[in-house]
Amino acid sequence: MLQVSVYRYNPETDKKPYMQDFEIDTKGKDIMVLDVLHLIKEKDNGMSYRRSCREGVCGSDGLNMNGKNGLACITPVSDVVKNNKLIIRPLPGLPVIRDLVVDMSLFYKQYERIKPFLINDTPEPAIERLQTPEDREKLDGLYECILCACCSTACPSFWWNPDKFVGPSGLLQAYRFLIDSRDTATKERLAELDDPFSVFRCHGIMNCVAVCPKGLNPTRAIGNIRGMLLNNAT
Amino acid sequence: MVTNVTNFGRSGLADWLMQRVTAVIMLAYTVFLLGFLLTNGDLDFVTWKTLFQGTTMRIFSLLALLSIAAHAWIGMWTVATDYIKCAKLRVIYHLVVVIALFAYVVWGVQVLWGA
Numbered sequence: 081m082l083q084v085s086v087y088r089y090n091p092e093t094d095k096k097p098y099m100q101d102f103e104i105d106t107k108g109k110d111i112m113v114l115d116v117l118h119l120i121k122e123k124d125n126g127m128s129y130r131r132s133c134r135e136g137v138c139g140s141d142g143l144n145m146n147g148k149n150g151l152a153c154i155t156p157v158s159d160v161v162k163n164n165k166l167i168i169r170p171l172p173g174l175p176v177i178r179d180l181v182v183d184m185s186l187f188y189k190q191y192e193r194i195k196p197f198l199i200n201d202t203p204e205p206a207i208e209r210l211q212t213p214e215d216r217e218k219l220d221g222l223y224e225c226i227l228c229a230c231c232s233t234a235c236p237s238f239w240w241n242p243d244k245f246v247g248p249s250g251l252l253q254a255y256r257f258l259i260d261s262r263d264t265a266t267k268e269r270l271a272e273l274d275d276p277f278s279v280f281r282c283h284g285i286m287n288c289v290a291v292c293p294k295g296l297n298p299t300r301a302i303g304n305i306r307g308m309l310l311n312n313a314t
Numbered sequence: 315m316v317t318n319v320t321n322f323g324r325s326g327l328a329d330w331l332m333q334r335v336t337a338v339i340m341l342a343y344t345v346f347l348l349g350f351l352l353t354n355g356d357l358d359f360v361t362w363k364t365l366f367q368g369t370t371m372r373i374f375s376l377l378a379l380l381s382i383a384a385h386a387w388i389g390m391w392t393v394a395t396d397y398i399k400c401a402k403l404r405v406i407y408h409l410v411v412v413i414a415l416f417a418y419v420v421w422g423v424q425v426l427w428g429a
């Protein structure tokens with residue numbers, strides 16, 4: 081029997097959040113944490129959490145499992161459980177709507193701010209904007225982000241200033257468009273980031289790199305943005 | 315773009331660069347002083363005074379002092395904007411920090427050229 085402790089909070093009935101304990105029978109199998117949540121929901125129908133694709137593609141079930149952020153659907157229980165105990169909490173730093181469901185508005189606001197789309201003021205070609213294989217390669221390690229928010233909610237700088245610091249996820253995407261050969265708004269994008277908060281609140285703690293379920297490296301992207309800002313200004 | 319008026323330089327980049335440069339200067343000064351102390355085991359007052367009477371040493375010391383002030387300004391500002399959420403309190407805190415740093419610099423100049 082796996083001992084599971086889950087963060088519960090229903091703002092309509094609870095004055096404050098509490099941890100609820102469950103005993104879950106995994107039938108000796110190494111199931112995913114998301115499966116554990118399903119088993120809990122069988123016991124308690126009111127248990128709330130987000131999930132969709134259940135295979136690490138949609139990014140809905142970012143959670144904090146035994147203190148580390150990750151996607152519940154691709155995290156085997158054996159990866160996180162210590163002494164047969166599993167503690168599941170919502171992603172840290174964001175307002176809780178109910179149980180494990182958090183309000184991601186600030187996270188999306190920062191994503192929106194970096195204009196996550198190609199901007200190109202040159203005349204449209206007849207078919208499509210071409211890119212050399214080398215230029216395309218520069219987007220590897222950036223475009224794969226699924227916006228699960230595991231990184232940004234593991235970042236102390238984002239906890240303290242989620243309204244001003246873009247956060248690792250948003251900055252990874254900012255860099256994805258900064259180095260895209262088809263984008264012509266590089267200067268404008270850089271100008272938007274050149275304040276003491278948006279990029280420079282990153283102190284290289286690297287929690288983002290440690291938790292990203294896609295194995296991406298936001299810290300490196302942030303370093304590259306700094307380099308671009310420096311080149312642009314000196 | 316997030317705007318702020320209480321940080322040190324004109325931009326985040328300026329602050330960031332300043333903090334790196336001042337760190338290198340402070341490191342160089344520390345290494346130099348340590349080296350001086352190690353190679354002058356039997357240090358007496360006259361040697362110490364002669365060292366600080368040289369113009370180069372005074373310039374180097376003042377540079378290190380200004381570096382500490384700039385570095386601390388940026389660092390303390392960063393800490394405050396993380397942890398102090400009340401704007402009034404933060405302004406008071408900035409004022410105290412800046413006045414203290416200013417006093418240190420003036421005092422340092424007095425020490426360096428007063429001897």
Ligand code: SF4
Pocket residue numbers: 224225226227228229230231232248249252291292293294295296298
């Ligand atoms: S960088 Fe990784 S952890 Fe951050 S939002 Fe994207 S996929 Fe999730």
